[in-house]
Amino acid sequence: MTSIQEHKQKHKIETPNEKQNRHKAMEAIKVLNTLKEGFKEPPKAMSYFYDLFEEVYCHQKALHTDKVKVGTMCIQIPSEIIYALDGVPIRLCNGFYTDDEIGSDLLPQKACPLVKASVGHLSSKNLTDKPDMIYSPTTCDQKTKAGTLISSFGYDVVDVDFPRTKESEISREFFRRSIRDFSVDLSHKMGRKLTKKNLRASISKIGYAQSLYHRLSEFRKSKIVPILGNDMFIVTNAFFFDKLDNWIEATEKLVQELEQRVKENLHVAGKVSPRIVYTGSPPIFPNYKIPLIIEDSDAIIVADETCSSNRMFNDRVAVDEWFVNDMIDSLADKYLKACTCPVFSKNDDRIRRIIELVRSHNADGVIYQAFAGCTVYELEQRSVLEAMEKEGISILYIESDYSPSQHGQLSTRVEAFVESLKIKNRNRK
Amino acid sequence: MKSKLKRIINNMNLARVRFSIQLISFALFVYGGYFAIYLGSKLPIFACPYNGKSAGACFLIPLQHQLSMPAQILLGGAGIAVIFGILTFLFWFIFLNKAWCGYVCPFGTFQDWLTYLRKSIGIRYSTYTQHQFEKLSKIKYILLAIVVLVPLLIGVGALGGEWGAAFCQICPARIISPTFSGDFSQWTIDFSTKTSMVLTAIGMVFAGLFLIGSFVKKRFFCFFCPMSALHYIFSKFSFVQLRKDGSKCTRCGDCYAVCDMQIKDIADDVVSTEILRDDCILCLKCVAACPEDDALHFDIFKLKAFSSTKEGFEKRMGIAKPKGDAHDKHTRA
Ligand code: SF4
Ligand code: SF4
Ligand code: SF4
Ligand code: SF4
Numbered sequence: 001m002t003s004i005q006e007h008k009q010k011h012k013i014e015t016p017n018e019k020q021n022r023h024k025a026m027e028a029i030k031v032l033n034t035l036k037e038g039f040k041e042p043p044k045a046m047s048y049f050y051d052l053f054e055e056v057y058c059h060q061k062a063l064h065t066d067k068v069k070v071g072t073m074c075i076q077i078p079s080e081i082i083y084a085l086d087g088v089p090i091r092l093c094n095g096f097y098t099d100d101e102i103g104s105d106l107l108p109q110k111a112c113p114l115v116k117a118s119v120g121h122l123s124s125k126n127l128t129d130k131p132d133m134i135y136s137p138t139t140c141d142q143k144t145k146a147g148t149l150i151s152s153f154g155y156d157v158v159d160v161d162f163p164r165t166k167e168s169e170i171s172r173e174f175f176r177r178s179i180r181d182f183s184v185d186l187s188h189k190m191g192r193k194l195t196k197k198n199l200r201a202s203i204s205k206i207g208y209a210q211s212l213y214h215r216l217s218e219f220r221k222s223k224i225v226p227i228l229g230n231d232m233f234i235v236t237n238a239f240f241f242d243k244l245d246n247w248i249e250a251t252e253k254l255v256q257e258l259e260q261r262v263k264e265n266l267h268v269a270g271k272v273s274p275r276i277v278y279t280g281s282p283p284i285f286p287n288y289k290i291p292l293i294i295e296d297s298d299a300i301i302v303a304d305e306t307c308s309s310n311r312m313f314n315d316r317v318a319v320d321e322w323f324v325n326d327m328i329d330s331l332a333d334k335y336l337k338a339c340t341c342p343v344f345s346k347n348d349d350r351i352r353r354i355i356e357l358v359r360s361h362n363a364d365g366v367i368y369q370a371f372a373g374c375t376v377y378e379l380e381q382r383s384v385l386e387a388m389e390k391e392g393i394s395i396l397y398i399e400s401d402y403s404p405s406q407h408g409q410l411s412t413r414v415e416a417f418v419e420s421l422k423i424k425n426r427n428r429k
Numbered sequence: 430m431k432s433k434l435k436r437i438i439n440n441m442n443l444a445r446v447r448f449s450i451q452l453i454s455f456a457l458f459v460y461g462g463y464f465a466i467y468l469g470s471k472l473p474i475f476a477c478p479y480n481g482k483s484a485g486a487c488f489l490i491p492l493q494h495q496l497s498m499p500a501q502i503l504l505g506g507a508g509i510a511v512i513f514g515i516l517t518f519l520f521w522f523i524f525l526n527k528a529w530c531g532y533v534c535p536f537g538t539f540q541d542w543l544t545y546l547r548k549s550i551g552i553r554y555s556t557y558t559q560h561q562f563e564k565l566s567k568i569k570y571i572l573l574a575i576v577v578l579v580p581l582l583i584g585v586g587a588l589g590g591e592w593g594a595a596f597c598q599i600c601p602a603r604i605i606s607p608t609f610s611g612d613f614s615q616w617t618i619d620f621s622t623k624t625s626m627v628l629t630a631i632g633m634v635f636a637g638l639f640l641i642g643s644f645v646k647k648r649f650f651c652f653f654c655p656m657s658a659l660h661y662i663f664s665k666f667s668f669v670q671l672r673k674d675g676s677k678c679t680r681c682g683d684c685y686a687v688c689d690m691q692i693k694d695i696a697d698d699v700v701s702t703e704i705l706r707d708d709c710i711l712c713l714k715c716v717a718a719c720p721e722d723d724a725l726h727f728d729i730f731k732l733k734a735f736s737s738t739k740e741g742f743e744k745r746m747g748i749a750k751p752k753g754d755a756h757d758k759h760t761r762a
Contacts, residue, residue, distance in 0.1 A: 051615065115681075167697070169558075171561040179614075204748050207748035208748050208749060208750055208751060210748075214739055246751075286489070314679065315681045315720070316681070316748075317683070318683035318686055318687055318718035318719045318720070318742070319687070319746075320686060320687040320714070321548055323552060324552075330682070330686045331687070333681070333685070333686060334682065334683070337680050337682045337696070338679045338680055352675075353679065356676055359676075392655070
């Protein structure tokens with residue numbers, strides 16, 4: 001007894017939440033330091049993003065204390081509608097191993113680490129910007145189920161029906177209805193109406209944010225690549241939770257700086273570094289395991305096809321007559337029809353997107369990562385590999401998870417692939 | 430220099446450009462007669478000669494007249510005249526392809542104006558379901574068959590003279606077009622024969638339907654127009670084409686969302702290069718609304734005259750840097 005009391009006096013016993021925070025801070029800072037110091041000259045404008053992640057994940061800073069926070073479980077919930085109703089969308093997809101471990105007690109051992117981490121994080125109730133409500137599109141099996149599990153922790157979770165095939169006319173109608181219901185529900189909860197004016201302004205604002213992303217992508221098409229793929233992931237990841245105006249301002253600065261860098265011929269990789277298109281399960285901070293290995297192995301990621309990056313920004317909304325329902329319909333179409341998520345019955349659009357990215361970015365190869373347990377990406381591995389083979393595009397498939405182990409084995413495989421691409425390039429010359 | 434010009438074109442405000450061209454064409458084909466302009470009677474548009482002031486005439490009327498000549502005459506020398514008529518029609522047609530509909534036809538333009546009217550009142554447009562669309566889109570071919578077959582039947586004596594220009598009798602343009610130059614005389618039912626009575630009564634109903642339909646549905650009539658069907662038969666021969674590069678298309682559906690004719694292929698077909706469909710009016714709204722560089726393009730011969738671009742898309746959709754906290758002000762209001 002006494003010895004325990006003594007112990008208590010000396011060290012304040014760490015609560016589970018404190019421990020979780022400490023572990024997460026360690027994970028976060030490790031990645032941030034690698035990005036800041038492990039590579040050749042990150043752009044100065046990147047420090048905004050590094051600091052943001054440090055404040056949020058190492059010092060638990062809340063960003064949206066004065067706003068209603070609307071949690072989303074996948075990208076198919078139109079953030080345009082949330083902003084129009086004066087809420088803040090918070091994407092709850094999570095990349096922490098610490099949270100993955102907490103979630104492991106709640107889900108099957110073989111479940112996807114991303115789902116486990118998201119569930120684990122929410123079950124701990126230890127969130128800096130805690131969502132006031134959560135919308136959960138019924139995308140993959142695990143996310144669909146996770147929604148219900150999360151509601152059992154006491155969150156207000158609303159399922160948003162999402163079709164699993166997208167070619168049919170029924171699916172279009174279905175998702176349009178679904179998004180209409182979503183807007184009615186949200187508008188009811190927020191106590192304000194969607195109007196022509198607020199929705200149009202919001203579409204235009206998100207459109208502008210997207211156009212900044214497109215400009216960043218444009219830089220990566222040329223021979224002189226002024227930014228690392230990992231830094232791009234940081235920028236797009238910040239879009240999950242940052243204040244939109246701040247994000248826009250910081251990204252504008254980054255665009256300007258990159259323009260300057262291009263003029264100065266500043267290439268962030270080596271002269272012969274192979275150019276990679278990254279696809280598969282999304283890298284979400286701080287799980288940049290594979291992207292970091294790739295860019296550590298003297299390759300550079302010039303484009304990606306993932307839902308934590310490209311897929312959030314790529315597609316935009318056009319409307320003929322700017323009535324509220326037309327805007328909603330067009331939003332629904334964009335979030336469904338252009339989506340390249342592998343949950344759909346057919347994976348053709350995703351394959352076409354990857355090939356297009358390889359061609360437009362002059363990539364030398366594709367690296368496809370799937371999380372062990374992320375069934376849909378594992379399933380589609382075959383179709384993508386086959387298609388790439390047909391197109392004569394080199395591709396490497398790797399499975400990984402959130403654990404810090406297996407690093408050595410993964411780097412060996414990536415390095416060998418990068419080496420083979422270099423040899424191929426040399427022989428071509 | 431060339432790339433600069435290209436950029437200007439690709440960034441243009443298509444809606445405004447098109448509105449101006451339509452306005453001028455409308456004036457020409459409704460009031461051109463006042464200035465003694467006449468471009469002949471083989472035009473591939475509904476510039477209806479029942480309006481005496483048009484600067485040219487719809488090809489369907491001479492076509493029906495010629496085809497209704499007695500069979501012996503038609504098979505003799507007069508056949509040449511028919512062929513010559515079709516060639517003249519083709520001559521006009523190949524310059525613009527279906528853009529005659531999207532930019533020149535006064536009857537098409539009039540429908541667009543009814544659309545502006547509806548829009549300004551704040552009423553949302555209606556659409557067909559996919560099922561209705563597939564069924565209804567065949568009607569224009571049935572009407573084209575009436576244009577061609579009824580006169581032939583007159584020619585062989587199977588039908589009487591009162592069936593002459595049968596399609597014109599039911600055509601809503603016959604009734605509505607003269608109205609623009611102050612002539613209301615077509616708003617009647619012709620009681621001279623039973624056939625005329627029925628046909629002109631149908632015409633009145635169609636004219637009424639036209640006005641209501643075009644108010645609620647964009648380009649309501651064009652969807653049923655036999656001229657559009659006739660266009661489609663020759664559309665491959667035109668210098669100008671609508672083309673698509675499927676590899677650049679994301680199937681986002683933006684083009685489909687703005688298409689007045691609800692053409693689904695424009696978004697969903699990623700295989701065909703030639704993407705002009707029978708209902709298309711070549712208005713190019715889809716090209717203007719596509720956010721992918723060069724996914725859709727309007728070609729003159731093989732030259733991309735107007736292409737979809739990211740930049741043009743952003744300009745036209747009003748995607749701009751938000752001013753201050755304009756957004757917040759909106760939502761707080
Ligand atoms: S389809 Fe429309 S625009 Fe074309 S000729 Fe017919 S009425 Fe005119
Ligand atoms: S009535 Fe109709 S078909 Fe006949 S000439 Fe006039 S527009 Fe053409
Ligand atoms: S707007 Fe362009 S990218 Fe989108 S579906 Fe149409 S053609 Fe494809
Ligand atoms: S497909 Fe394009 S050009 Fe044709 S009618 Fe539709 S929007 Fe106009």
